[in-house]
Amino acid sequence: MDRSQGRKPLNKNQFFKREKVRNARTIRAEAVNADKRQISDDPSSRDLSESGGMLQLPDFISSRQYEMKQLQLAMHSSKTAGCTRVFQALPRRLRRRTASHNVKRIPKRMRSRAIREMLKNDQQISDKRKMEKNKKSHGLSASQLYRARMSLQLLRLVGKSTSMKLALPEEITAPNCHLRTKIRRLKKMIKDGNKRQQFYNNRMGSYDNTSVNKLAPMPRGKVKYMKRQKFFSWLPTHVWNAKRSHMMKRWGYHLAWSPTQKCFRATHRIGGDVATSDGTLCMDSSFYGTMVLSGPRLQEAVEALAGSQSVKKKYRSSKLWYEGFAYNLNDPSIVLGPLELLWVNEDTILVRLHPAIYVTVFQSLGEKFSSELTIQDCRYSLSSITLRGSNSLEALSRILRSSDHCRSFEQFQTASQIADPNVLPKKTLFAFNCIDPRHLAAPKSLGGSRTVPTVDDIINLQVQFPHEEVNQIISHLCDPQQRNESYKNQHTLKELAQRRRSLLNSDPKEGHKNCIPFSAESDPSFPVLIVRRPKSEDWLLILPWFWLLPVWFQLNRIPRVYHMGLRQMQQLDYENSRLYFPDDFPFTAVGHAENSLYNREASSAKWNRKPPSKRLNFDKIPNLHSDQLPSCVGEIGDYFSCDWRLLQIWRNGIKYLKLQGKDLKLFHAEKTTQFDNNGTRSIDVVNDVWELYKDISKNEETDLLPLTLTPPKEDTSKAPQLLITQTPLQVVPVSCQYLERGRPKDNARIYMVPRDQVDHWKQVHKGIFRADGKVEHNLQHPLPSVTDLIGFVTSGTFHLGEGRGVANGFIDADAAHNQPSNYVLVRNVGTNVYRLANWSQINL
Known part of the structure; x- marks a missing residue:
């Protein structure tokens, strides 16, 4: 009888593949002698104890050791059994569509196997160089x-x-x-x-692009890409990132927004807690502007720019990295954005600023301290790399080598063996001269003792801190002449390849197979600064501009090192309850514009692209509040952003009505809005406040920010309308953790819990159970009033570390202080579902 039932019989290759998969998934077991394990009188030969209920773990593991090894072997072989081609065995981040026919796209260790597979299948091996030589030329090529x-x-x-x-x-x-x-x-x-090449001291075309007391020009790139950099400058790693990331144009730069591959969970694991981190995340942060200030009135300028905290002795003399806010020089109450600085010495300071506020701060310092202060614009002469993860220092130790004996490099070598950066002292800083990382044929761990550092070694990082060496290196890093000198005799890749080839052809007893020996007379060296930022909880590598690319290429060759973009930086700040600039800084001019202009325009354009049948109608959302204003239908406020102007007028108007001793009536049923003889709107009910908001949003455009972190100066002499619209609202940054299921989104509304509903929501927090013992989620909750709106969510999503929804935002300071509990209600835009959350203040 034919058992094939009409099916085509398997050929030799198909039969071989089926047997390969079957053998890979077969788990072999060792034959067990029952008499030896169960009948023997020797108690040590039994897996169970005399009572029969306790398992003897050592005996059981030793007896099942063969089965465990076979299980691990089967899992490993089964994983790769279905990969018949070498390019299918590559990890996901190395897979390319061209790898199936171009051996140049496959790692070198696997190319010989790929060539054999192509020859076996009569597949043509493509070589781009040979194809270009044999190709007939018809006219001009693209270049x-x-x-x-x-x-x-x-x-x-x-x-x-x-x-x-x-x-x-x-x-x-x-x-x-x-x-x-x-x-x-x-x-x-x-x-x-x-004739301009005569000013270069190297064949690479590297030069120091620094301007004194004026903004530096954009760096000269390749002629081929000059047109693309007319308005937006490219970072040194732009071409590398453009192939692997989604790019965006902002603040005068072309920046990496996010890797093309999904990396939300990987970012959480590697860049988050030390217990889960086993790698490194790196990002080219050269777009952060760096300036060097020096002069007789330096301390006065720093105190006016960064506050009195930045000029304390612990920052001026101990090389402690400072992180704070930059303030307006004319009005210290106005916050511009985040600021970082390092005192080089008593007369010099290094300042790092976000590119959105860099030009403003640079011009303000030049106007106010024009003759007493020297300002070096180092935006295009100093670059930086930001690293996160437990293996950040270990990854840097594989590619950085000191050019001479240095105490700071020895400390760096000791600290690189520590996976938990929280055990390091608050002042952790390394500075030394580094050789060209391209001297290494491949990243390699530092030699020497690999013993685990003791507590005394960690304490000595601060007790035996080499102040003189560090001061000298940082001074060279901040000196334009020394930076330009570091490019002297900078070698090309061809020159380094020739030297490496000569070493390979020399006597093998001489060694130096992995590293090209360094010669202080002919080889260049450059200063580097490695800083542990205490608030950001990451590492910052600062080095000259044209030395970034060699370091970047070597860094990304290390296993478990992944690149990231601005989106991953925002995710890590969100998970650690830190504010991300500028999205979470609505109390600054840049943050307010980011929310009300850029983010709103992007969300609105996405909504408008949908067909009318697929759009959410925000004006027809039922059961939003327990009461309804006559002039407000549907969603309250702007649909596509955090409407801070509404929150300012709303909370100030309610506060004004309470101070006047008036009841919070929603509207007058007998009369409409009243005006006085000057045409000013009378504020008598809540509906008048809403009408005032509509007048302001349509007709007036003011430069006054609606929010502030400090208590505003109240002027009771103003008219009610001006008092409500021109007094900034004091807000508090909070982190809201959901106490039930649900996921918050950006621009969600935050409501306070009414006093008469606190008992109900406390019962919801404890849990309302059904008859079968499960929590009842589908309950009819009481709705808050429209006057209970106290804030908005700037960043909200599902928190992988907490296992629940978490929202970062801002709420009214008065409402936060007067609340009987830490409960708030969060509602996403366009929905009528309220989620209970517990809020806690974020420390700035």
Whole structure:
């Protein structure tokens, strides 16, 4: 009887594959002698105790050791049994569609196997270089066409510019040569580098782009990409990130927003708690502006910019990294944004600022301290890398080598063996001269003793801190001449490859196979600064601008090192209950514009792109509040942002009505809104406050910020309308943890719990159970009043660490202090479902 039932029989390859998968999934077991384990009188040979209820773990493990090994082997072999091609065995972050036919896209350790597989299947092996040589040329290639067009544009510009005519050689004139000759000579002149190459001390074209008391020009990139950097500058790692990340244009830079692969859970595990972290997250943070201040009135300028806390002795003399706020020089009550600074010495200080406020601070310092202060704009001369994770220092120790004996480098070598950065002292800083990381053929751990550091070693990081060495390195890092000197004799990749090839061909007894030996006379070295930021809980590497790319390439070759973008920085700040600038800074001008302009425009455009049948109608959402205003239908406030102007007028108006001794009536049924003789709206009921908000949002545009972190100066002489609209609302940053299921979203509304509903929500917190013992979630809860709105959510989602929804936002300070409990109600925009949450204040 034919058992195939009409099916096509398997060929040799198909049968081999099926047997391979079957063998991989087969778990072998050792034959057990029952008499030896159960009948023997020896108690040590039995798995169970005499009572029969307690398992003897050592005996059981030793007897089942073979089965455990076979289980692990089966799990490992079954994982890769279905990968018939080598490119299918690659990890997800290394997979490329071109890897199936181009061996150049496969790691070197797997290329020989890939070539054998291609030859077995008669697949053509593609080599881009050979294809370009054998390809027939029909006209100009893409690069040649681009250069030809650029030359034509230059020629047209030469015809209009007298200064450029004088710069050209004498023989290049219209009657002497033809167009092609001009193009040929111009291409040669561009290739030779003109006369500006004489200022370079290296073949890489690296130079120090620093300006004193004025903003530095954008760095000169490749001619091919000049047009793309006309308004938005590229970071040194732009081309690398553009292939692996989603990019965005903001604040004059082209920045990495988020990796193309899903990484929300990986970011939480690696960049979060030390217990779960087993890798490193890195980001090119060179877009943060750096300036160096020096002068006789330095302490006065720093105190006006960063507050009195930044000029204390512990920051000026002990190399302690300061993190705080930058204030307006003319009005200290106005917060501009976050600020970081490091005192180099009594006369010099290094300041790092977000690019959104950098130009404002730079120009303000130049205007107020023009003659007494020297300001170096180091935006394009100092770069930085931000690292998070338990293996951050260990990853840096694999690629950084000191050029000479240095006590700070020895401390760095000791600290790199510590996985938990919380045991390190608050002042953890390393500075030393580093050799070119490209000298290493591959990242390698530091040699020497790998013993675990003791408590005395950790204490010595602060007790035996090398002040003189660190001061000298940081001074060189802040000096434009020393930074330019670090580029001297900077080697190209071809030169380094030639040196490495000569080492491989030399006597193997000499060693140096992994690292090209450093020569202080011919090889360059550059200063680096590694800082542990106590508030941000991450590591910051600061180095010269053109040394960032070699470090970045080597850093990303280390296993378990992943790149991240701005979105991952925001996620980590959210999970650690920290405010992320500028989204969580609505009390600053930049944060208010980010919310009311950029984020609102993006959300509104996304809503408008949907067809009318798929859009959520915000005006027809029922059962939002226990009461309803006549002039407010549906969702309250702006639908696509946190409406801070509404919160300011709303809370100030309610406070004004209470101070006047008036009842919080929603509206007058007998009359409409009243106006006085000057045309000013009378504020008598809550509906008048809402009408006032509509007047302000439609007609007036004010530069006054609606929020403040400090108590505002109250002026009772103002008219009621001006008192409500021009007095900023004092708010408190809070973190709201959901006490039941649900997930908060950005721009969600925060309500206080009415006093008559506190007992009900306390019972909900304890749990209302059904007859079967399960918690009842589908309950009809009492709705809050429209006057109970006290804040908005700036960042909200599901918190992987807490296992529940968590929302960061701001609430009215008066409502927070007068609440009988820490309960609040959170409602997402466009819904009528309220979630109970417990709020706690975020420390700034």
